[in-house]
Amino acid sequence: TSPVESPDFYQLDDLLTAEHKLVRSAVRDFVRREICPIVEDYAQRAEFPVHLVQKFGQIGAFGPTIPTEYGGGGLDQISYGLMTQEIERGDSGCRSCVSVQSSLVMYPIWAFGSEEQRQKFLPRLATGELLGCFGLTEPNHGSNPGGMESNFIERSDYYLLNGSKLWITNAPIADIAIVWAKNDQGKIRALLVERGMEGFSTPEIHNKWSLRASTTGELVFQDVKVPKENMLPDAFGLKSALKCLDQARYGISWGALGAAMECYEVARRYALERIQFSKPIASFQLVQKKLAEMLTDITQAQLLCWRLGMLKNEDRATTAQISLAKRNNVEMALRIAREARQILGGMGITGEFPVMRHLMNLESVSTYEGTHDIHLLILGADITGIPAYK
Numbered sequence: 001t002s003p004v005e006s007p008d009f010y011q012l013d014d015l016l017t018a019e020h021k022l023v024r025s026a027v028r029d030f031v032r033r034e035i036c037p038i039v040e041d042y043a044q045r046a047e048f049p050v051h052l053v054q055k056f057g058q059i060g061a062f063g064p065t066i067p068t069e070y071g072g073g074g075l076d077q078i079s080y081g082l083m084t085q086e087i088e089r090g091d092s093g094c095r096s097c098v099s100v101q102s103s104l105v106m107y108p109i110w111a112f113g114s115e116e117q118r119q120k121f122l123p124r125l126a127t128g129e130l131l132g133c134f135g136l137t138e139p140n141h142g143s144n145p146g147g148m149e150s151n152f153i154e155r156s157d158y159y160l161l162n163g164s165k166l167w168i169t170n171a172p173i174a175d176i177a178i179v180w181a182k183n184d185q186g187k188i189r190a191l192l193v194e195r196g197m198e199g200f201s202t203p204e205i206h207n208k209w210s211l212r213a214s215t216t217g218e219l220v221f222q223d224v225k226v227p228k229e230n231m232l233p234d235a236f237g238l239k240s241a242l243k244c245l246d247q248a249r250y251g252i253s254w255g256a257l258g259a260a261m262e263c264y265e266v267a268r269r270y271a272l273e274r275i276q277f278s279k280p281i282a283s284f285q286l287v288q289k290k291l292a293e294m295l296t297d298i299t300q301a302q303l304l305c306w307r308l309g310m311l312k313n314e315d316r317a318t319t320a321q322i323s324l325a326k327r328n329n330v331e332m333a334l335r336i337a338r339e340a341r342q343i344l345g346g347m348g349i350t351g352e353f354p355v356m357r358h359l360m361n362l363e364s365v366s367t368y369e370g371t372h373d374i375h376l377l378i379l380g381a382d383i384t385g386i387p388a389y390k
C-alpha cells in the first residue's frame with residue numbers, strides 16, 4: 001500500500017519529536033489496516049465496530065496521557081492530538097469512542113477519583129477490557145447542563161440515583177458510566193455507575209444520519225443504588241465536568257484536522273485523475289481555488305493545534321483557547337468536506353469515497369462537546385467579560 005498522503009505545507013513535521021512521529025505513524029498504519037477497509041460497511045449498516053475496542057487498547061489509544069503506573073501511555077498532549085487526528089482520518093465515530101474513553105472517562109477517574117478507583121478502573125479501561133461513557137447531557141438540558149434534573153439522595157451506605165441522560169456516546173455497550181447529577185443541596189457531583197446495577201438501562205438511539213459507525217444511547221436511572229465508594233471524591237460542580245470537556249475538545253480539534261486532511265487528499269487525487277473537456281478537472285481554475293483554500297485552511301488549523309498542544313503540555317491552555325480551536329477546526333473540516341464532495345461530483349455522494357461519510361459525521365462533531373455557536377459565545381465572554389449565553 002502507498003503511504004498515506006498528508007499535507008504539511010509549512011513543514012510542521014520539523015516541530016515534532018521522533019516520539020511524536022513514531023506515535024503518528026503507528027496509529028496511521030493501524031487506521032489504514034483496521035479501520036479504513038471496514039468502516040464504510042459498518043457506517044452503512046449503522047453499526048459500531050465493537051471489535052476495535054480491544055484493538056484500541058492494544059495500540060495504546062486509550063488514556064495516552066494518563067501516567068503509565070495506571071496503565072496509560074504517559075505521553076504528551078501533542079502525541080494524544082496526533083492519535084485523534086489519525087483515528088478521525090479513518091472515521092469520526094471511531095475517534096468519538098476513543099475521545100470518550102480517554103478524556104471523559106479515564107481523565108475524570110484520574111483527576112477526581114480516589115486511589116482505589118484509579119487502581120480498580122484505569123488499567124482495565126486502558127486495555128479496553130472495560131469501555132466507559134460520560135453522561136452530562138439530558139433530554140431537557142443540552143447547552144445548559146447546569147440545569148440538569150438527574151439527582152441522588154444519600155442513604156445509609158449508598159446513593160439513590162434517578163433521572164436520565166441523552167445522546168451518550170458508547171452508552172449501549174459501556175461497562176461503566178461517569179454520571180453527573182445533583183445532590184439534595186442541588187450541588188453537581190460525579191458518580192461511577194456500573195452496568196448490572198439494578199434500575200440502570202442504556203437504550204440505543206437509532207436513525208442517525210451521522211456518526212453511524214458509533215453507538216449512541218440514553219442512560220436511564222430508576223432508583224439505582226450506587227455504592228458510596230463510587231462517588232468521585234474530588235469532582236465538585238460543573239467546573240469539574242467542564243475540565244473533562246476541555247480535554248475532549250482539545251482532541252476533537254486535532255481529530256477534525258484528520259478528517260479534513262483525508263477529504264483534501266481524496267479530492268486532490270480525484271481532481272488529477274478525472275478528465276472532463278479532455279483535461280483533468282484539476283486544470284480548471286475553480287477546482288484549483290477549492291484545493292488552494294483547503295490547503296490554506298488545513299495549514300492554519302495545523303498551526304493552531306500544535307501551539308495549543310504546547311500550551312496544554314505546560315498546563316497553560318485556557319478553556320477559551322480550546323473553544324476557539326474546536327470551533328474553528330470543525331467548521332474548517334466541514335467546509336473542506338463539502339468542497340471535496342463537490343469536486344468528486346456524483347461520485348462524492350457514494351460510499352466509494354470516504355468524503356460524504358466524513359461530511360455527515362462532522363455535523364455531529366460541530367454540535368457535540370459544545371455547539372458551534374456556544375463556543376462562539378464562550379469566546380465572546382472571554383473577550384468582553386459578559387457571558388451572552390446566560
Ligand code: FAD
Pocket residue numbers: 100133134135136137141142143144166167168169170211216364367368369370371372373374377388389390
Ligand atoms: P440545544 O442546547 O437545545 O441547542 C439547540 C440550538 O440552540 C443549538 O444550535 C445551540 O447552539 C442553540 N443555543 C442553545 N443555547 C443558546 C444560547 N444561549 N445562545 C445561542 N444559541 C443557543 N453528551 C454527553 O453528555 N455525552 C456524550 O457522550 C455525548 N455524545 C453525543 C453524541 C452525539 C452523536 C450527539 C449528537 C450529541 C452528543 N452529546 C453528548 C450531546 C451534545 O453535547 C449536545 O447535543 C450539545 O451540547 C447540544 O445540546 P442539545 O442537542 O440539547 O441542543
